[in-house]
């Protein structure tokens with residue numbers, strides 16, 4: 180007999196018994212319990228059916244296979260994947276169990292859960308149509324009464340003779356034959372009237388009816404209902420027989436005229452429903468077209484459902500994809516709630532959809548709860564989830580990348596996911612160049628080998644340094660006779676990732692720099708042209724050298740991103756764009772034609788992005804959320820990344836950094852970890868502290884830093900905005916503070932700080948009013964108070980001299 184009682188001990192005799200309520204095991208470590216619960220919830224989310232299984236909540240040290248990721252993982256061919264090895268085909272004797280003798284899905288709880296749903300839906304559907312059934316039964320009974328009475332009368336009066344007499348008369352047969360027929364009819368009818376069966380059944384019918392009426396009269400309708408039901412049943416059966424005679428080709432159920440359960444709105448998915456939908460969408464055009472389920476239909480991720488089926492031989496998955504909109508319409512769901520993929524052959528499909536918005540709820544990055552080391556090389560960077568709820572990883576090796584979209588659509592959040600992920604892999608050297616507002620990114624500074632903002636000339640030097648490093652690496656490869664670096668080389672040649680945010684600021688800068696080709700140093704060229712030139716040169720060959728550039732830009736047009744760079748990008752992501760032109764400028768040419776319409780991402784879907792990677796079909800995803808407004812949700816992740824790097828001597832400043840060294844050599848200033856203040860403001864290399872060292876910067880230096888690189892004046896409003904970025908607590912508005920009060924308060928604060936910094940120098944720095952700042956977007960002249968660069972420079976100089 181099989182013993183199904185629980186094991187008496189944990190692992191064997193003598194082991195301690197495991198308590199039923201496992202939470203008691205964590206009584207003195209609630210934090211561990213909370214972590215375990217959290218990871219169990221995550222595991223459930225990642226499971227195929229969104230349900231707990233035997234592995235859920237099991238604490239273990241063994242590495243577990245990552246949940247199946249979205250289709251956007253960019254795979255490279257030359258690396259040894261550290262994923263689980265592909266299982267060998269099973270031999271006949273290998274691991275056969277009795278369960279294998281049953282059809283697939285027989286023991287699958289998720290499949291049974293779906294079957295139960297379909298069954299209950301059918302019951303509910305038919306129960307909800309009882310009024311229709313009642314009416315149809317009554318109608319059929321009516322037909323039954325009519326047909327029964329007619330047949331009985333026909334038999335009772337021997338009507339068949341009437342027909343024979345009629346035919347004989349029409350054919351002009353002899354009158355005596357007609358008379359004989361009449362005589363025979365009378366005889367037969369008389370005989371039938373005496374038949375005990377007929378008399379008995381007529382009497383029985385009338386007795387039952389009369390008895391039912393009498394019972395109903397005396398005891399009420401309920402008491403008579405059994406007899407009434409019996410009568411109704413018999414009469415309906417007669418009616419049904421008559422219906423079948425009249426419509427020999429129609430099915431019996433057609434008599435009830437109730438649509439099949441799968442025609443109900445949002446009915447659970449069945450093969451009938453798929454067939455109907457594909458017929459409505461005109462994918463199936465012949466009567467014999469129908470799908471064959473390859474495995475049972477299963478619930479998938481929280482509110483989704485997945486079916487894997489084989490199409491008829493003459494229809495391919497591409498036909499389904501072409502009719503995706505019509506299929507979504509027939510299912511009554513949004514097009515982006517539906518996901519159809521080829522699954523093994525062109526006629527095998529994996530068909531997934533959900534009945535509520537899969538991106539409706541933002542999801543917090545799992546790294547926030549568990550900031551663990553990432554494997555950016557093999558697995559990629561966790562950036563968000565796809566419509567199936569599966570995590571999406573972006574691989575940034577051996578590619579150049581591009582991210583674009585309109586303002587406030589979630590580019591910053593995508594970058595946030597990328598940067599924290601990159602920070603958590605110590606094999607990456609991350610360099611971040613911000614556009615106009617470096618303050619937004621200062622939280623990332625500690626893990627950045629280089630971080631600065633708004634300095635086109637410094638970006639040029641950085642790109643030159645990057646290029647120099649690329650040539651150095653290329654020379655190594657040449658010496659070794661190899662084509663590209665791989666994972667094994669990461670220790671010596673870490674993956675260099677340079678992110679340029681708000682690239683448009685650099686593409687539009689009016690700064691001019693000395694022309695490098697002019698030996699006399701007299702000619703100048705536009706900084707933006709030099710930046711574009713360097714980017715194109717890097718993009719042409721550096722990817723194979725473990726060197727990647729990612730450009731993020733707002734509202735790009737066809738000319739924003741250098742053509743040579745764009746054509747060498749292997750990974751592109753577009754948040755909501757302003758139109759088809761912008762979409763095509765970010766994603767590959769013709770993207771809109773291929774259905775990658777980033778301009779159609781709903782405005783309400785913050786963080787929604789189409790990720791388009793060479794070699795994989797583009798897909799709509801939503802980035803994970805990492806709090807950015809109420810508080811800095813990335814701070815702990817950056818701290819964890821820094822800690823991890825420090826332990827391995829891979830934090831900025833702990834290793835020889837060829838690129839940052841080049842920058843220091845050329846500019847004399849270091850932007851290691853965002854410079855000494857971590858604000859993205861480079862400082863003379865001698866001032867640069869170690870990792871996270873804070874050096875007090877005078878307010879005058881901050882003011883100088885507030886100027887746009889090529890501007891000779893700045894408005895006080897911009898000064899306030901910059902200072903707020905730098906230190907919101909000191910310079911930002913208080914809660915509920917009116918604009919005028921804020922301006923006056925900060926003005927006084929600034930004057931006091933400036934006076935203190937210039938004390939004893941004899942120099943004064945005050946805001947000047949009536950400065951012209953050129954024309955605003957509305958064409959009107961902007962005039963107001965502000966500062967001139969030359970005045971601030973003079974003040975900084977005076978303060979420095981006084982300090983010496």
Ligand SMILES: Nc1ncnc2c1ncn2[C@@H]1O[C@H](COP(=O)(O)OP(=O)(O)OP(=O)(O)O)[C@@H](O)[C@H]1O
Pocket residue numbers: 541542584585586587588589590591592593733754785786787801802803804807808
């Ligand atoms: N995946 C997401 N889930 C939830 N909210 C998000 C998501 N992505 C972005 N948001 C929210 O949308 C807003 C705009 O996002 P973000 O700042 O990243 O946009 P942006 O494109 O970088 O804007 P800008 O170009 O103006 O800097 C922010 O308030 C952010 O919290």
